[in-house]
Amino acid sequence: MQHAQEKIAALTDSLAGIIQGNRECIEVLVISLLSNGSVLMQDVPGVGKTTLAKAVAKAIDVQFHRVQFTPDLLPADILGSSIYNPNEGTFSFRPGPVFCHVLLADEINRASPRTQSALLEAMSEMHATIEGVQHDLPSPFLVLATQNPVEFHGTYPLPEAQLDRFLVQLELGYPDADTEVKILHAQAITHPLESLQSVLSKEDVVAFQSMVRNVRVDESISRYIVDIIQQTRVDPRLKLGVSPRGSLMLFRASQAAAFAAGRDYVLPDDVQRLAPYVLSHRLIMTPKAKYSGASASEMVAEILARVKVPS
Numbered sequence: 303m304q305h306a307q308e309k310i311a312a313l314t315d316s317l318a319g320i321i322q323g324n325r326e327c328i329e330v331l332v333i334s335l336l337s338n339g340s341v342l343m344q345d346v347p348g349v350g351k352t353t354l355a356k357a358v359a360k361a362i363d364v365q366f367h368r369v370q371f372t373p374d375l376l377p378a379d380i381l382g383s384s385i386y387n388p389n390e391g392t393f394s395f396r397p398g399p400v401f402c403h404v405l406l407a408d409e410i411n412r413a414s415p416r417t418q419s420a421l422l423e424a425m426s427e428m429h430a431t432i433e434g435v436q437h438d439l440p441s442p443f444l445v446l447a448t449q450n451p452v453e454f455h456g457t458y459p460l461p462e463a464q465l466d467r468f469l470v471q472l473e474l475g476y477p478d479a480d481t482e483v484k485i486l487h488a489q490a491i492t493h494p495l496e497s498l499q500s501v502l503s504k505e506d507v508v509a510f511q512s513m514v515r516n517v518r519v520d521e522s523i524s525r526y527i528v529d530i531i532q533q534t535r536v537d538p539r540l541k542l543g544v545s546p547r548g549s550l551m552l553f554r555a556s557q558a559a560a561f562a563a564g565r566d567y568v569l570p571d572d573v574q575r576l577a578p579y580v581l582s583h584r585l586i587m588t589p590k591a592k593y594s595g596a597s598a599s600e601m602v603a604e605i606l607a608r609v610k611v612p613s
Contacts, residue, residue, distance in 0.1 A: 307564035323481035336558035339469025363500035364403030371413035377420035471583040522612035542586035
């Protein structure tokens with residue numbers, strides 16, 4: 303456990319040196335990796351989303367692919383297809399970019415719903431079915447999807463079914479003035495990403511993901527998670543609460559947070575810390591609540607404040 307914690311801390315430190323001023327988001331991203339979950343990064347252009355995805359792949363020394371989602375992108379462009387060989391008169395499967403360890407789905411909301419849905423099976427079940435044949439994806443497998451929350455012209459909002467597949471939603475945000483000055487000087491000659499060294503192997507990541515599932519969760523903590531989820535289903539401001547998949551993902555993320563902290567048991571603090579990241583993008587507000595200016599993250603905070611914490 304101590305050895306794992308040291309390696310996870312080294313990974314977090316390495317990524318924090320690339321994306322400065324966002325250590326909390328980086329820690330949640332590492333927790334997502336340990337949870338074997340996908341990440342949706344919703345933010346304005348130029349804050350480091352693509353760089354962070356590349357840094358994760360380089361820090362754990364795995365294969366990285368980037369797909370720029372556009373309106374004319376087809377599912378086969380992501381999953382792959384069979385290519386005819388005229389010399390042999392046979393078809394051979396050519397894997398698409400989804401067959402990697404870290405996939406950056408850049409501006410995912412610019413592709414059609416049909417193409418967006420090509421990732422659903424991969425994100426949930428770690429395999430892809432192409433032309434009726436099931437192909438396993440490499441392990442570990444992490445999808446990092448980005449979307450621009452400002453410019454909606456020519457975009458297709460992600461449906462609730464797909465949002466529910468993402469473990470967490472992150473927003474990097476703009477750095478403060480002092481951090482931005484540091485970023486300018488850090489990239490004056492070369493980009494820090496060029497000198498980033500791997501601190502974990504893919505075998506380490508797979509082993510840690512397996513160890514996370516053995517982190518003990520007391521029944522009172524499980525009940526606490528369910529109580530939080532139940533509150534999202536009865537809140538009159540919400541048209542749609544969190545699904546059982548969301549409960550399981552909060553459960554798993556809490557285990558990963560405890561593991562990253564060097565504990566083999568989950569505390570209520572782990573649940574409270576991860577709840578805003580895991581639950582906010584799963585809440586569908588009523589039009590009245592939306593136009594009143596309320597946000598999903600504020601609702602999660604209110605729910606956490608009124609649900610009794612186990613002692």
